[in-house]
Amino acid sequence: MMALIGIIEKPQFDYKRGWVRFEIQPEIYNAVLNFSKGFRKYELKTAMEFTSQYSMRFYELMSGQQTPLTYTIEDLKIMFGVQNKYKRSPNFIKWIVKPAKEELDAKSPYSFEYKILKDGRSFHALKLYPKYQPEHMDEELEKHELQKQVSLGWDLDRLIRNYLKQDLLFTDQEIRNNIDLFKAAQKELDIMLEFSILKGKSREKKNPKGYIINSLKGKLKDKK
Incomplete structure (x- = not known):
């Protein structure tokens, strides 16, 4: 059975006091927080420390990954919403990929190494190799993950x-x-x-x- 459900219901906000309040339907709440199908919870503490939205996007891609991922550079530009900003692939790597990797290396349990794949002389794709850094793991979350087993x-x-x-x-x-x-x-x-x-x-x-x-x-x- 199909149903149309709003993600956010009854939004309220007060500009002067600086707060926002809203309700989330139980169906949406359960869909987001039900990890019984194998999805892993993001580490909120880690995600909140990122200074770059691109670091967050790479974190989403690499979180819990165990095998390499390959994306064309054009697909990555579209995913990151910068397809009209970096015409040259080397600039995309210099200003988006490298800074995001450095931030994940410094703060996140999930980072990556990458290899540039060429089509002739042109940069065509990136192969992302997952890198797990347990020293940055949220200890409380890890305790819960172990406890569930x-x-x-x-x-x-x-x-x-x-x-x-x-x-x-x-x-x-x-x-x-x-x-x-x-x-x-x-x-x-x-x-x-x-x-x-x-x-x-x-x-x-x-x-x-x-x-x-x-x-x-x-x-x-x-x-x-």
Whole structure:
């Protein structure tokens, strides 16, 4: 079934106070943050440190890559929105590729080496070789990635795991994605009582699992 969904809903802004507020539909939120299909989360801390938009674009290309990528220089110009700015390929490499690579080398866990591929005497394409730099890895994100690979039996009581899967219909991956929340709820709340209450309330919600997750977050916040 197809549906037309706005990315941003109910935008509000206050120029004098300098804030913007908007809502995101649950379908869009889940599509962006669901990494169960193999996509890797960007490291927000790293991305926010880039001074160049081109560094960010190369970061997007190289994040999590394990095999070389090859792009024609013209395709890269189009991707970066500079197809009308750098007529000569050497200038594109000098002013876009090299500075972006230097910034990724200095700040990012994902950078690259490159090889210029020629068509005759002309620069035609770039072959990008992924370069992993673990010293720049976000330790908190890496901890979560490793944690997701560990058996759920190390973190959650079997009764809780079974209830999440059989009664609330969470998959193993969805449980891993929210493992910190379930562990905290297991420790701080009467979690089975909360689950039994939320199970009934969630039936009327468009996104039952999202409702359960947000409800547990609210309960833990109130507890603190």
